[in-house]
Amino acid sequence: MLRDDLYKDEAYAKAAYHDEEHGQAVRKTIFRVTMLLTAITIIEVMIGAFVKQYVGGVQEGYWSAVKWLFIGLTLVKAAYIILKFMHLGDENRDFRYMLLIPYLIFIVYLAAVLLIEGASVGRTLFGS
Amino acid sequence: MAGHANEVNAEEAWGGNGSPFRISYGKQYMWFFLMSDALTFGALLCAYGFFRHSTQSPWPVGEEVFNAMPFLGGGFPLLYVALMTFILIISSVTMVLAVEAGHRLDKKAVIKWMTLTVIGGVFFVGSQAWEWYHFIHGSHFGAYLTAEGWGTLVEFDAAKELAVFDFHHGQAPKGGAEGWALFEGNMAHIQGANLIQNEYAPLIPQFANLFFFITGFHGFHVLTGVVINLIILINTKKGVYDERGHFEMIEKVGLYWHFVDLVWVFVFTFFYLV
Numbered sequence: 001m002l003r004d005d006l007y008k009d010e011a012y013a014k015a016a017y018h019d020e021e022h023g024q025a026v027r028k029t030i031f032r033v034t035m036l037l038t039a040i041t042i043i044e045v046m047i048g049a050f051v052k053q054y055v056g057g058v059q060e061g062y063w064s065a066v067k068w069l070f071i072g073l074t075l076v077k078a079a080y081i082i083l084k085f086m087h088l089g090d091e092n093r094d095f096r097y098m099l100l101i102p103y104l105i106f107i108v109y110l111a112a113v114l115l116i117e118g119a120s121v122g123r124t125l126f127g128s
Numbered sequence: 129m130a131g132h133a134n135e136v137n138a139e140e141a142w143g144g145n146g147s148p149f150r151i152s153y154g155k156q157y158m159w160f161f162l163m164s165d166a167l168t169f170g171a172l173l174c175a176y177g178f179f180r181h182s183t184q185s186p187w188p189v190g191e192e193v194f195n196a197m198p199f200l201g202g203g204f205p206l207l208y209v210a211l212m213t214f215i216l217i218i219s220s221v222t223m224v225l226a227v228e229a230g231h232r233l234d235k236k237a238v239i240k241w242m243t244l245t246v247i248g249g250v251f252f253v254g255s256q257a258w259e260w261y262h263f264i265h266g267s268h269f270g271a272y273l274t275a276e277g278w279g280t281l282v283e284f285d286a287a288k289e290l291a292v293f294d295f296h297h298g299q300a301p302k303g304g305a306e307g308w309a310l311f312e313g314n315m316a317h318i319q320g321a322n323l324i325q326n327e328y329a330p331l332i333p334q335f336a337n338l339f340f341f342i343t344g345f346h347g348f349h350v351l352t353g354v355v356i357n358l359i360i361l362i363n364t365k366k367g368v369y370d371e372r373g374h375f376e377m378i379e380k381v382g383l384y385w386h387f388v389d390l391v392w393v394f395v396f397t398f399f400y401l402v
Contacts, residue, residue, distance in 0.1 A: 012152040013376040045210040054298035074397040095149035114174045118181030126184040
């Protein structure tokens with residue numbers, strides 16, 4: 001017996017076929033994204049290893065800027081992985097937004113609530 | 129690559145004979161699963177942020193804690209974890225190349241790239257095992273509670289009365305007579321890490337707990353991914369997908385594998401860099 005998920009969806013799976021010429025373009029994109037991800041990782045590790053967070057036990061004033069730089073670079077990497085490697089950029093627009101928008105709203109909310117609450121709990125429990 | 133799907137007319141779609149998203153059932157639900165999994169990881173990392181923001185003692189610095197290499201010892205800040213990250217990125221690349229080969233129905237290339245992906249995954253899991261081993265066993269002498277606070281003993285020779293303490297957070301190490309006096313008067317000793325105490329942050333047991341939980345949960349995902357990739361590789365070799373007429377299974381496991389890489393990008397940033 002044929003499973004319906006196999007034969008009904010065949011059209012969608014087969015719509016993804018491409019020829020060698022198109023394949024070359026795809027591989028070129030993959031190569032470019034690989035180079036970008038590697039470069040960002042190298043930059044991150046260099047900053048992590050050589051820019052000191054603490055000097056003489058005191059946190060440097062520039063550290064919050066470095067922290068945001070790390071977060072920004074991470075989001076760039078994440079965007080390339082999701083849109084290019086996972087091909088979400090090639091999916092149906094409605095599908096893309098249905099996945100991303102609820103997730104982003106929820107996670108930004110959760111992060112904000114937990115970080116603000118964490119600082120508040122710390123002050124309440126340990127003072128300062 | 130998807131998205132080449134042809135347009136549908138509304139009547140046909142309302143009849144229930146097609147996906148409103150122009151995507152196959154399996155891929156759509158793989159995405160739904162990944163989104164729920166991403167929420168789990170997001171919640172774990174947010175919990176990490178909660179503890180980090182609530183603690184009053186300084187959080188350990190990534191490059192001071194993770195600075196060892198296998199066989200070479202310490203003094204290599206972040207190099208090992210950078211290598212792990214690179215291995216995972218490359219195995220992600222071989223995975224996406226396998227997906228691309230699948231779109232051309234090139235079975236031989238699919239087998240080649242899938243095999244490399246599995247090897248990369250095994251290397252990553254192995255690296256993580258070493259990282260855990262090193263983390264659990266800790267530094268050579270462990271950390272001591274001295275009159276100056278918790279410090280890691282980096283050099284020690286009882287015969288020469290030599291003890292050098294590293295107080296971390298960019299503070300100069302203390303040796304000589306001062307170091308020996310600190311050692312003589314030590315009040316407590318921790319070596320390595322477990323769920324109750326750890327030498328990297330003696331005042332923050334959550335540091336090791338979160339490390340075990342988050343990297344462990346991620347490592348388990350990688351292990352699962354390797355097993356799934358292996359199953360799909362065997363299926364490809366047996367010709368299951370030739371018979372089916374399309375290699376979409378490669379794309380589905382590829383989504384999972386890329387997701388694992390994606391999570392590591394965030395774990396790497398928040399655990400080792402920030």
